[in-house]
Amino acid sequence: MEKKMIETERLILREMTEQDFDALFAVLGDPEVMQHYPNVFDETKVREWIHRNIERYEIFSFGLWAVVLKETGELIGDCGLTMQQIGGNIKPEIGYHIRKDMQRKGYGTEAAKAVIDWAFTNTPFQILYSYMKHTNAGSYRTAISAGMKLVEEFPDKVNGITKVYAITREEWIALKKESILCSVETQSQL
Template structure:
């Protein structure tokens, strides 16, 4: 599985992605909207979770790499998440802080959005995040999503939910 954009390739994770993924997930600044940075075991579990998602659903979070260099810069993809008690298709993304503010997260998220509407039957896609995660909800808005809900939860204190419907997506100029 590969999704190609102007600057990026999204591909399935492999175990060889561990060092670059761990660099990103162990960084306190990158993970400041999570309860804590990931240790080695949590990072290995992340890869295994995605490998299982590929088998179970045909999708998951994919490694995001720069086309020019092949450098791993993050992950982005579609997963099934518990969002306020409902299992929903969620576009998630993490970009290594070395590559922030260059539009890579938005570029990858738009590609995943398009892939999901073209290859699945979902009528609505979601992204959810901790209320303090301005970068994440800015990416959701750049992806054509609108805030539809906020709710209290143990993990994030307050989570924001953004969504885009198939009809809204069809009306976008792409």
């Protein structure tokens, strides 16, 4: 049984299952989507990816979740919270992969914002990170759109140069207050 974790205006984020293989392979096996990774995922790596996230749910109660269109039920990628080694330290990281034909529609940002909200509501983390290869403009635009700021750049063997974006709990709270104020102002103008 699928466990729904997060619901947004257009998306449902839920735990991955083995039945998600074909849809995830369409994302992680796509050379364009994975161009900033060391390798495109083959079938074995996609199966390992699903199993690793299922283990994460059991250990941490979070991981990368399947991103599903609410309207159609179609899986279009993944997004979630994982513990990653960033610059030599293990840090909570927001990661995301969206199928090529679904990119540039705001789904990555919508999912990332929802995961940030979930993480600050359900974990004690005081700061969340997102890291990527310096050439991955789509990924860092998503991080910025989700409220993150560039906090570090460093050379590494895998990415050449890695960019690290972050948002603190205090910054998230300020963004939430600002969003509520904007919503109230809009309502009063109607």
